[in-house]
Amino acid sequence: MNSMLLAFATLDARLALECRLLSLRRHERAVRIGVHEFERHKPQRLWFDVDLCVRLQHAGAARDDIAHTLDYDFVREVIAQAVGRQHHELQETLCDAVLAAVLRRPEVQAARVATRKPDVYADSASVGVERVAVKPW
Template identity: 70%
Template sequence: MSSALLAFAALDPRLATECRAMRLVRHERPVRIGIHDFERTGAQRLWFDVDLCVRLAHAPAARDHIGETLDYDFIREVIAELAERQHFELQETLCDAIVARLAAQPGVQAVRVATRKPDVYPDCESVGVERVHLNPW
């Protein structure tokens, strides 16, 4: 697995030295998504990959206690709430909504969200989109 901090550092070196990376990989949820009539009859599997850079001041982990960092449950809850709220036409709009919610969390300096639909084409693993967002320092 590659380093999220080093990837973010290509955008701003402070992300590697002043933040802690948190990662959620291939989180699977059923989502009502798609533009075709057959996609409107039920939910489809979607995979979510999320990387967050959280400022060390907001996630110092100075004590071995959950209050010292950002809880992974928050990431999963944002995805669940948005995925259950409505039918999305596009992965792009769902991905953008997740990015916006995660980026608004205090302490979050950078966000990367990728969504993938694994059941679209038989000749590929998945199709998807990805977004990166940096908050101003």
């Protein structure tokens, strides 16, 4: 079994017992990013993977109604705002910006953000970075 919720539980068991995991996988954006000259001429594909531990009191989904959980559109909007139109030098700083933004939501107790560039090296599937953060209870 490959459970991100159980992976979060290794940091704090309450993340698995008192939260629901919401995930967005391989969300693709065209991003102006990179430090190399060849990366500065056009946008590159960048994949975002985001996992959010949302406290059940905010995402209990007691009824089959979007108002009873956190909408995935929020995550896509955060990524779009972080990407913007400017050139980013590093995946690290862009990844950190997305992580900080999702953690500003009071419902989000913990988050994982990973970014990957799939088109950098012909002999590699992708290059990327990842961050995890947990808010104090």
